[in-house]
Amino acid sequence: MPIITRIDTDIRTHVATWRGAGERSVLVPTMGALHDGHLSLVDFAQDRAHRVIVSIFVNPTQFAEGEDFEDYPRTWERDIEMLRDKGVDAVYAPLSSVMYPERFATSVLVEGPALELETTYRPHFFRGVATVVAKLILGVQPDIAVFGEKDYQQLLVIKRMVSDLQIPCRIDGAPTIRETDGLAMSSRNRYLSESERETASKLNQTLQTCATDIRGGKPRGSSLQEAAEYLSQSGFKVDYLELRNADTLKRVDDIKNEPLRLLVAAHLGTTRLIDNIAV
Ligand code: AMP
Numbered sequence: 001m002p003i004i005t006r007i008d009t010d011i012r013t014h015v016a017t018w019r020g021a022g023e024r025s026v027l028v029p030t031m032g033a034l035h036d037g038h039l040s041l042v043d044f045a046q047d048r049a050h051r052v053i054v055s056i057f058v059n060p061t062q063f064a065e066g067e068d069f070e071d072y073p074r075t076w077e078r079d080i081e082m083l084r085d086k087g088v089d090a091v092y093a094p095l096s097s098v099m100y101p102e103r104f105a106t107s108v109l110v111e112g113p114a115l116e117l118e119t120t121y122r123p124h125f126f127r128g129v130a131t132v133v134a135k136l137i138l139g140v141q142p143d144i145a146v147f148g149e150k151d152y153q154q155l156l157v158i159k160r161m162v163s164d165l166q167i168p169c170r171i172d173g174a175p176t177i178r179e180t181d182g183l184a185m186s187s188r189n190r191y192l193s194e195s196e197r198e199t200a201s202k203l204n205q206t207l208q209t210c211a212t213d214i215r216g217g218k219p220r221g222s223s224l225q226e227a228a229e230y231l232s233q234s235g236f237k238v239d240y241l242e243l244r245n246a247d248t249l250k251r252v253d254d255i256k257n258e259p260l261r262l263l264v265a266a267h268l269g270t271t272r273l274i275d276n277i278a279v
Pocket residue numbers: 029030031032037038040041146147148149150151174175176177178184185186187
Protein backbone atom coordinates (compact mmCIF):
# COMPACT_ATOMS: atom_id res chain seq x y z
CA MET A 1 0.00 0.00 0.00
CA PRO A 2 1.90 3.08 -1.17
CA ILE A 3 1.85 6.05 1.21
CA ILE A 4 2.30 9.25 -0.71
CA THR A 5 3.12 12.43 1.19
CA ARG A 6 4.71 14.74 -1.31
CA ILE A 7 3.62 15.61 -4.77
CA ASP A 8 0.18 15.05 -6.11
CA THR A 9 1.70 13.92 -9.41
CA ASP A 10 2.72 10.67 -7.65
CA ILE A 11 -0.82 9.79 -6.66
CA ARG A 12 -2.09 11.03 -10.01
CA THR A 13 0.29 8.64 -11.78
CA HIS A 14 -1.18 5.71 -9.84
CA VAL A 15 -4.71 6.80 -10.71
CA ALA A 16 -3.82 7.33 -14.39
CA THR A 17 -2.16 3.91 -14.57
CA TRP A 18 -5.24 2.29 -13.02
CA ARG A 19 -7.51 4.21 -15.39
CA GLY A 20 -5.39 3.04 -18.33
CA ALA A 21 -6.02 -0.53 -17.18
CA GLY A 22 -9.77 0.14 -17.10
CA GLU A 23 -9.92 0.45 -13.31
CA ARG A 24 -11.99 3.16 -11.62
CA SER A 25 -10.67 4.95 -8.52
CA VAL A 26 -12.49 6.32 -5.52
CA LEU A 27 -11.15 8.80 -2.99
CA VAL A 28 -12.15 8.81 0.68
CA PRO A 29 -10.96 12.08 2.27
CA THR A 30 -10.38 11.98 6.06
CA MET A 31 -8.55 13.82 8.80
CA GLY A 32 -7.28 10.55 10.27
CA ALA A 33 -7.94 9.33 13.85
CA LEU A 34 -9.86 6.64 12.04
CA HIS A 35 -12.83 4.79 13.51
CA ASP A 36 -15.44 2.35 12.21
CA GLY A 37 -17.35 5.21 10.57
CA HIS A 38 -14.35 5.93 8.35
CA LEU A 39 -13.84 2.21 7.68
CA SER A 40 -17.47 1.93 6.56
CA LEU A 41 -16.67 4.60 3.95
CA VAL A 42 -13.82 2.38 2.75
CA ASP A 43 -16.24 -0.58 2.42
CA PHE A 44 -18.71 1.68 0.65
CA ALA A 45 -15.92 2.86 -1.68
CA GLN A 46 -14.67 -0.66 -2.37
CA ASP A 47 -18.18 -1.58 -3.56
CA ARG A 48 -18.08 1.26 -6.10
CA ALA A 49 -14.66 1.15 -7.76
CA HIS A 50 -11.64 -1.05 -8.31
CA ARG A 51 -9.15 1.14 -6.44
CA VAL A 52 -9.59 2.98 -3.15
CA ILE A 53 -7.41 5.89 -2.06
CA VAL A 54 -7.80 7.26 1.46
CA SER A 55 -6.44 10.72 2.12
CA ILE A 56 -5.36 11.79 5.60
CA PHE A 57 -4.88 15.49 6.14
CA VAL A 58 -5.78 17.56 9.20
CA ASN A 59 -6.73 20.71 7.36
CA PRO A 60 -5.70 23.82 9.31
CA THR A 61 -7.90 26.21 7.33
CA GLN A 62 -11.15 24.66 8.53
CA PHE A 63 -10.28 25.30 12.17
CA ALA A 64 -10.72 28.79 13.63
CA GLU A 65 -8.45 30.36 16.21
CA GLY A 66 -9.20 28.66 19.54
CA GLU A 67 -10.64 25.49 17.99
CA ASP A 68 -8.96 22.11 18.40
CA PHE A 69 -6.49 22.02 15.46
CA GLU A 70 -3.44 21.53 17.70
CA ASP A 71 -5.22 18.97 19.89
CA TYR A 72 -7.03 17.15 17.08
CA PRO A 73 -6.26 13.44 17.61
CA ARG A 74 -3.46 12.12 15.41
CA THR A 75 -3.07 8.33 15.38
CA TRP A 76 -0.97 7.87 12.25
CA GLU A 77 0.48 4.38 12.85
CA ARG A 78 -2.81 2.86 13.89
CA ASP A 79 -4.59 4.54 10.94
CA ILE A 80 -2.10 3.08 8.46
CA GLU A 81 -2.45 -0.37 10.00
CA MET A 82 -6.25 -0.18 9.79
CA LEU A 83 -6.13 0.89 6.14
CA ARG A 84 -3.62 -1.82 5.26
CA ASP A 85 -5.89 -4.42 6.91
CA LYS A 86 -8.78 -3.09 4.84
CA GLY A 87 -6.86 -3.60 1.58
CA VAL A 88 -6.81 0.08 0.66
CA ASP A 89 -4.80 0.67 -2.54
CA ALA A 90 -3.02 3.92 -1.58
CA VAL A 91 -2.87 6.50 1.19
CA TYR A 92 -2.45 10.12 0.20
CA ALA A 93 -1.20 12.10 3.19
CA PRO A 94 0.08 15.36 1.74
CA LEU A 95 2.41 17.51 3.79
CA SER A 96 1.10 20.91 4.77
CA SER A 97 3.74 22.45 2.52
CA VAL A 98 2.22 20.56 -0.42
CA MET A 99 -1.34 21.66 0.33
CA TYR A 100 -0.51 25.22 1.39
CA PRO A 101 2.85 26.23 -0.08
CA GLU A 102 4.20 29.70 0.48
CA ARG A 103 2.14 32.35 -1.32
CA PHE A 104 -0.93 30.07 -1.51
CA ALA A 105 -3.75 32.57 -2.00
CA THR A 106 -6.83 30.81 -3.36
CA SER A 107 -10.00 29.70 -1.66
CA VAL A 108 -13.36 28.31 -2.72
CA LEU A 109 -16.41 30.04 -1.28
CA VAL A 110 -19.70 28.16 -1.61
CA GLU A 111 -23.01 29.79 -0.73
CA GLY A 112 -26.36 27.97 -1.13
CA PRO A 113 -26.21 24.96 1.23
CA ALA A 114 -23.23 26.48 3.06
CA LEU A 115 -25.32 29.36 4.39
CA GLU A 116 -26.54 29.24 8.02
CA LEU A 117 -26.47 26.16 10.33
CA GLU A 118 -22.73 25.34 10.75
CA THR A 119 -21.71 28.61 9.10
CA THR A 120 -23.54 30.65 11.74
CA TYR A 121 -21.31 29.11 14.41
CA ARG A 122 -18.18 28.34 12.37
CA PRO A 123 -18.07 31.04 9.65
CA HIS A 124 -14.62 29.99 8.43
CA PHE A 125 -15.46 26.29 8.18
CA PHE A 126 -16.85 25.57 4.71
CA ARG A 127 -14.38 27.85 2.98
CA GLY A 128 -11.60 25.69 4.45
CA VAL A 129 -13.40 22.44 3.63
CA ALA A 130 -14.37 23.40 0.07
CA THR A 131 -10.84 24.60 -0.71
CA VAL A 132 -9.10 21.51 0.63
CA VAL A 133 -11.58 19.09 -0.94
CA ALA A 134 -11.30 20.85 -4.32
CA LYS A 135 -7.52 20.57 -4.07
CA LEU A 136 -7.64 16.90 -3.02
CA ILE A 137 -10.03 15.94 -5.82
CA LEU A 138 -8.09 17.92 -8.45
CA GLY A 139 -4.85 16.47 -7.11
CA VAL A 140 -5.91 12.84 -7.07
CA GLN A 141 -8.39 12.95 -9.98
CA PRO A 142 -10.55 10.02 -8.83
CA ASP A 143 -13.73 8.97 -10.62
CA ILE A 144 -15.70 9.13 -7.37
CA ALA A 145 -15.22 10.71 -3.94
CA VAL A 146 -17.13 9.47 -0.89
CA PHE A 147 -18.32 11.57 2.06
CA GLY A 148 -20.33 10.64 5.16
CA GLU A 149 -23.90 11.80 5.76
CA LYS A 150 -22.71 12.31 9.34
CA ASP A 151 -21.53 15.73 8.07
CA TYR A 152 -24.68 16.31 6.06
CA GLN A 153 -24.24 20.00 5.33
CA GLN A 154 -20.65 19.33 4.26
CA LEU A 155 -21.85 16.61 1.85
CA LEU A 156 -24.30 19.04 0.20
CA VAL A 157 -21.69 21.82 0.06
CA ILE A 158 -19.23 19.52 -1.71
CA LYS A 159 -21.89 18.28 -4.16
CA ARG A 160 -22.76 21.92 -4.94
CA MET A 161 -19.12 22.90 -5.43
CA VAL A 162 -18.30 19.95 -7.70
CA SER A 163 -21.39 20.61 -9.78
CA ASP A 164 -20.86 24.40 -9.98
CA LEU A 165 -17.18 24.08 -10.93
CA GLN A 166 -17.84 21.14 -13.27
CA ILE A 167 -15.17 19.08 -11.53
CA PRO A 168 -15.33 15.68 -13.26
CA CYS A 169 -15.85 13.53 -10.17
CA ARG A 170 -19.00 11.92 -8.80
CA ILE A 171 -19.78 12.59 -5.12
CA ASP A 172 -21.48 9.79 -3.16
CA GLY A 173 -22.89 10.11 0.36
CA ALA A 174 -22.55 7.15 2.74
CA PRO A 175 -24.78 6.44 5.78
CA THR A 176 -23.81 7.41 9.33
CA ILE A 177 -22.32 4.66 11.49
CA ARG A 178 -23.35 4.78 15.14
CA GLU A 179 -22.41 3.31 18.49
CA THR A 180 -25.01 0.89 19.88
CA ASP A 181 -26.69 3.68 21.87
CA GLY A 182 -27.12 5.81 18.74
CA LEU A 183 -24.21 8.22 19.15
CA ALA A 184 -22.72 8.94 15.73
CA MET A 185 -19.09 7.79 15.63
CA SER A 186 -16.66 10.72 15.52
CA SER A 187 -12.97 11.28 16.08
CA ARG A 188 -14.01 13.91 18.63
CA ASN A 189 -16.00 11.45 20.80
CA ARG A 190 -12.74 10.56 22.50
CA TYR A 191 -12.78 14.03 24.11
CA LEU A 192 -15.90 13.08 26.12
CA SER A 193 -15.59 12.19 29.83
CA GLU A 194 -17.33 9.02 30.98
CA SER A 195 -20.42 10.85 32.17
CA GLU A 196 -20.53 13.08 29.07
CA ARG A 197 -20.28 9.96 26.93
CA GLU A 198 -23.38 8.60 28.67
CA THR A 199 -25.28 11.85 28.14
CA ALA A 200 -24.12 12.06 24.49
CA SER A 201 -26.47 9.24 23.46
CA LYS A 202 -29.38 11.62 24.11
CA LEU A 203 -28.44 13.67 21.09
CA ASN A 204 -29.52 11.05 18.58
CA GLN A 205 -32.36 9.76 20.77
CA THR A 206 -33.79 13.29 20.89
CA LEU A 207 -33.52 13.64 17.11
CA GLN A 208 -35.39 10.34 16.72
CA THR A 209 -38.18 11.45 19.07
CA CYS A 210 -38.45 14.82 17.38
CA ALA A 211 -38.60 13.21 13.91
CA THR A 212 -41.30 10.80 15.08
CA ASP A 213 -43.31 13.72 16.49
CA ILE A 214 -43.05 15.70 13.26
CA ARG A 215 -43.89 12.66 11.14
CA GLY A 216 -46.90 12.07 13.40
CA GLY A 217 -48.21 15.55 12.63
CA LYS A 218 -47.22 17.38 15.81
CA PRO A 219 -46.53 21.07 15.02
CA ARG A 220 -42.88 21.43 14.10
CA GLY A 221 -42.35 24.56 16.23
CA SER A 222 -43.27 22.85 19.48
CA SER A 223 -41.55 19.57 18.50
CA LEU A 224 -38.27 21.40 17.89
CA GLN A 225 -38.61 23.57 20.98
CA GLU A 226 -39.32 20.61 23.26
CA ALA A 227 -36.38 18.69 21.83
CA ALA A 228 -34.00 21.64 22.28
CA GLU A 229 -35.23 22.18 25.84
CA TYR A 230 -34.74 18.52 26.67
CA LEU A 231 -31.16 18.68 25.38
CA SER A 232 -30.47 21.83 27.42
CA GLN A 233 -31.88 20.21 30.55
CA SER A 234 -29.68 17.19 29.90
CA GLY A 235 -26.56 19.37 29.93
CA PHE A 236 -26.06 20.26 26.25
CA LYS A 237 -25.54 23.79 25.02
CA VAL A 238 -27.47 23.72 21.75
CA ASP A 239 -26.10 25.72 18.78
CA TYR A 240 -29.01 24.75 16.54
CA LEU A 241 -31.69 22.13 16.14
CA GLU A 242 -33.48 22.71 12.87
CA LEU A 243 -35.72 21.09 10.29
CA ARG A 244 -34.54 21.87 6.76
CA ASN A 245 -35.18 20.85 3.17
CA ALA A 246 -32.97 17.76 2.72
CA ASP A 247 -31.87 18.74 -0.79
CA THR A 248 -31.18 22.47 -0.40
CA LEU A 249 -31.02 23.00 3.39
CA LYS A 250 -33.40 25.92 2.92
CA ARG A 251 -36.10 26.52 5.50
CA VAL A 252 -39.15 24.30 4.98
CA ASP A 253 -42.25 25.91 3.46
CA ASP A 254 -44.37 22.91 2.65
CA ILE A 255 -43.75 20.23 5.24
CA LYS A 256 -45.91 17.64 3.47
CA ASN A 257 -44.21 17.86 0.09
CA GLU A 258 -40.55 18.55 0.77
CA PRO A 259 -37.78 16.07 1.65
CA LEU A 260 -36.92 16.78 5.30
CA ARG A 261 -33.73 16.59 7.35
CA LEU A 262 -33.36 17.30 11.04
CA LEU A 263 -29.93 18.70 11.96
CA VAL A 264 -28.39 19.43 15.33
CA ALA A 265 -25.15 20.82 16.75
CA ALA A 266 -24.59 20.99 20.49
CA HIS A 267 -21.75 21.30 22.96
CA LEU A 268 -21.26 18.85 25.78
CA GLY A 269 -18.60 20.35 28.03
CA THR A 270 -15.82 21.37 25.67
CA THR A 271 -16.82 18.92 22.92
CA ARG A 272 -19.01 20.00 20.00
CA LEU A 273 -21.15 17.22 18.55
CA ILE A 274 -23.24 17.22 15.36
CA ASP A 275 -25.84 14.80 14.06
CA ASN A 276 -28.69 14.64 11.56
CA ILE A 277 -31.40 12.25 10.41
CA ALA A 278 -34.00 12.03 7.67
CA VAL A 279 -37.58 12.78 8.74
P1 AMP B 1 -13.31 13.40 9.24
O1 AMP B 1 -12.08 12.58 9.40
O2 AMP B 1 -14.07 13.64 10.52
O3 AMP B 1 -13.10 14.65 8.44
O4 AMP B 1 -14.31 12.53 8.38
C1 AMP B 1 -13.92 11.99 7.14
C2 AMP B 1 -15.14 11.44 6.45
O5 AMP B 1 -15.71 10.42 7.26
C3 AMP B 1 -16.23 12.50 6.22
O6 AMP B 1 -16.80 12.29 4.94
C4 AMP B 1 -17.21 12.20 7.32
O7 AMP B 1 -18.53 12.59 7.02
C5 AMP B 1 -17.10 10.68 7.42
N1 AMP B 1 -17.55 10.20 8.72
C6 AMP B 1 -17.16 10.65 9.95
N2 AMP B 1 -17.83 10.00 10.92
C7 AMP B 1 -18.67 9.14 10.30
C8 AMP B 1 -19.65 8.19 10.74
N3 AMP B 1 -19.90 8.02 12.04
N4 AMP B 1 -20.31 7.48 9.82
C9 AMP B 1 -20.08 7.65 8.49
N5 AMP B 1 -19.18 8.52 8.01
C10 AMP B 1 -18.49 9.25 8.89
